[in-house]
């Protein structure tokens with residue numbers, strides 16, 4: 001059978017794309033290497049999940065899928081999915097979305113025109129998006145409504161131009177959030193409850209969040225967390241036009257001729273390989289696996305990988321640097337209220353003296369005790385003995401951490417390539433990640449770290465500590481940028497429609513398209529942009 | 543995996559790293575059993591480091607106090623581990639003493655502060671002491 005479209009990866013971007021194409025009547029084959037992951041599959045293991053993957057994860061990938069990570073000293077390390085150098089997102093039906101935290105940020109208008117606003121710093125590849133905020137805004141709104149976002153409409157409207165309110169009120173404020181609110185008021189900072197892809201009230205025939213203590217990194221126990229796994233993908237399947245294959249790895253995109261993709265070759269769970277044809281191929285495998293698949297599909301017409309005519313494929317890899325400051329409230333403040341994140345400020349997203357862009361600051365999702373021990377203890381506190389135990393007892397009920405993504409300044413040397421020797425269990429070259437963040441990103445992160453400390457200081461905390469930002473590659477769960485869109489084929493991988501410049505029927509729809517990644521968690525933008533790409537495909541009748 | 547002396551030493555180190563006070567310590571919470579299970583599964587890569595370090599620890603105790611490690615007072619054991627953190631040794635070590643102390647401290651904390659399903663935080667005793675309650 002020949003499909004109208006094959007979508008590689010049923011994540012955030014792929015899920016949205018599948019729904020729109022299937023609802024338009026197209027016959028869609030949606031291929032996902034992971035499995036369905038619901039709370040029934042959840043072991044609620046505090047050491048093996050997507051928030052702390054010390055020895056493993058609750059979704060994939062599993063054995064036989066290494067990557068190569070090159071540290072700043074130039075040393076190559078073979079890394080497993082649960083190790084930090086792997087920069088994993090998550091692998092399941094829904095991609096990162098069944099286990100994410102669900103912060104649902106729109107980028108700001110200036111995030112789409114960073115080069116115009118700030119100029120291009122030396123060594124960076126800062127560029128404007130080929131589209132504006134105004135062009136994406138209607139798609140943000142569709143995603144907020146169709147996937148489901150709760151938020152503080154009136155306060156958020158002071159930050160973004162938006163047509164309509166959120167359809168759900170914001171989630172509950174924690175005691176910590178209220179405490180930080182007083183401090184922000186004293187500083188004159190504008191704050192609000194972050195928008196979340198979490199039901200604050202029943203929505204879409206699913207219940208409201210129970211405020212449980214297990215949130216980010218795990219599947220939701222009442223299915224109140226909204227991702228593509230419980231919205232767009234079921235919608236696609238409900239049309240009868242979409243076939244979803246799980247535990248199925250796409251190995252290769254096949255070309256019919258230099259300008260036309262024929263389809264894909266995949267391996268299913270039983271180890272059988274199949275080749276299937278389609279009128280259109282859309283790669284939505286995330287910002288590391290999408291370029292890897294395009295590299296691994298090189299032909300004599302495209303010897304350096306599909307979409308790599310300009311040499312930009314895999315470059316400009318960026319996640320987000322995350323400065324973090326921690327302090328102790330004078331009295332216990334922990335109330336165990338999930339999802340936990342309940343106050344943020346966009347005061348420093350732009351317009352900071354001598355800084356390119358800026359970032360967002362928020363308090364933290366519910367923090368499991370072992371995560372506090374591993375990541376949030378001050379460096380000088382002993383890790384064992386009576387003092388360590390007493391510190392945990394004193395600090396855990398009192399700690400407040402303030403953190404958030406900064407607007408990374410992309411550079412072409414932060415990149416995904418394929419490794420010359422290391423292969424995965426399918427015999428394919430694995431992704432090789434190399435490079436460092438741009439010095440301007442470090443400056444921004446340092447600036448935001450100071451603002452986080454300022455907030456804690458104003459709150460009157462007892463003690464403040466944190467980690468000064470390092471210059472290591474940032475990719476991870478917020479990975480983006482490796483197939484950047486642009487109007488000029490010489491400086492981009494796809495055009496503004498997400499179509500690979502030199503190939504008529506090969507598209508990308510995921511975080512890879514982001515030219516810059518905003519100073520915000522990226523998933524709402526990935527969904528909105530994929531919605532726009534998919535709608536364009538439907539409209540142009542391709 | 544461990545002989546009787548090594549196992550006794552392991553338990554004594556756990557007791558030192560997460561001592562009992564007004565709240566239960568690592569031994570009462572099952573951290574020693576957690577470590578054994580861990581070393582048989584995800585922690586297999588650490589087994590030889592543990593074996594060699596536990597034997598060296600016993601020798602340190604014999605050389606310094608003419609006693610086995612498990613017989614040392616809490617203060618003696620703690621001081622000895624602090625000396626190892628500074629890589630001050632009297633016995634022969636085939637593995638880095640300071641690295642071992644840091645590694646084992648981390649493994650003990652993983653057992654003690656992670657979910658009770660892992661086996662090292664029996665009845666959630668560590669969570670009760672810090673005020674964390676798992677709630678759905």
Ligand SMILES: Cc1cc2nc3c(=O)[nH]c(=O)nc-3n(C[C@H](O)[C@H](O)[C@H](O)COP(=O)(O)OP(=O)(O)OC[C@H]3O[C@@H](n4cnc5c(N)ncnc54)[C@H](O)[C@@H]3O)c2cc1C
Nearest residue numbers: 009011012013033095096101102103250510511521522523
């Ligand atoms: C714990 C966690 C918390 C997060 N919290 C937030 C948050 O609060 N806010 C936010 O904005 N973002 C958050 N994120 C990030 C968010 O999930 C990602 O930005 C988003 O999922 C990326 O979308 P994507 O479409 O680019 O890729 P993905 O969602 O990663 O989807 C790609 C899919 O393709 C599949 N795939 C890859 N290669 C192949 C192949 N060859 N064949 C078949 N299938 C393949 C993968 O298995 C995956 O399912 C979080 C992520 C995690 C893991």
